Amino acid sequence: QQQVKQSPQSLIVQKGGISIINCAYENTAFDYFPWYQQFPGKGPALLIAIRPDVSEKKEGRFTISFNKSAKQFSLHIMDSQPGDSATYFCAATPRANNLFFGTGTRLTVIP
Amino acid sequence: EAGVAQSPRYKIIEKRQSVAFWCNPISGHATLYWYQQILGQGPKLLIQFQNNGVVDDSQLPKDRFSAERLKGVDSTLKIQPAKLEDSAVYLCASSPVKRPNTGELFFGEGSRLTVL
Numbered sequence: 001q002q003q004v005k006q007s008p009q010s011l012i013v014q015k016g017g018i019s020i021i022n023c024a025y026e027n028t029a030f031d032y033f034p035w036y037q038q039f040p041g042k043g044p045a046l047l048i049a050i051r052p053d054v055s056e057k058k059e060g061r062f063t064i065s066f067n068k069s070a071k072q073f074s075l076h077i078m079d080s081q082p083g084d085s086a087t088y089f090c091a092a093t094p095r096a097n098n099l100f101f102g103t104g105t106r107l108t109v110i111p
Numbered sequence: 112e113a114g115v116a117q118s119p120r121y122k123i124i125e126k127r128q129s130v131a132f133w134c135n136p137i138s139g140h141a142t143l144y145w146y147q148q149i150l151g152q153g154p155k156l157l158i159q160f161q162n163n164g165v166v167d168d169s170q171l172p173k174d175r176f177s178a179e180r181l182k183g184v185d186s187t188l189k190i191q192p193a194k195l196e197d198s199a200v201y202l203c204a205s206s207p208v209k210r211p212n213t214g215e216l217f218f219g220e221g222s223r224l225t226v227l
Contacts, residue, residue, distance in 0.1 A: 098156050
């Protein structure tokens with residue numbers, strides 16, 4: 001059973017465009033929602049995270065939008081760059097410590 | 112600050128053979144995790160240690176997988192006997208606190224296992 005559902009599976013964006021990745025969850029016990037970025041041959045690295053008491057968090061070109069009532073959250077990458085080409089994973093964790101990851105989105109930014 | 116170290120980076124074995132992966136977490140990190148990442152999927156937790164005690168091993172296939180963390184530092188994950196479906200990247204991560212929702216997980220580069 002997939003605790004966190006992520007879409008799309010892959011995404012191709014022109015340089016300078018906006019990349020949008022969506023995630024949804026069911027478990028209302030989740031209280032922390034991080035996004036991880038993974039380059040080929042590397043481990044995932046934390047990109048940005050949000051708690052359910054805020055609806056939006058922005059760090060540079062990366063923004064998380066959070067809709068608690070819909071149990072959905074999304075990652076927006078503004079002014080996408082070729083260096084952003086990577087696989088992005090949303091995740092969620094309940095008070096029980098474990099991080100549940102989505103299935104990943106492979107982003108390709110075309111120069 | 113040194114990151115999470117894992118070895119070997121790559122391993123190819125025949126089914127029914129055994130394999131062991133090693134992880135050295137970031138110094139001072141009390142919590143250590145082993146994740147399995149099958150190609151095209153997100154990482155899935157296998158086991159979580161707090162110091163040298165097991166916090167969560169509910170997803171660990173205990174008939175073939177085992178893990179230990181001696182002295183609360185390094186950890187070893189073993190698979191015996193391996194099956195074809197064990198082909199995956201095994202990621203080790205560490206965290207300075209018990210709950211990942213108060214901090215981030217730091218991942219190693221992973222150990223890629225291919226079972227033939």
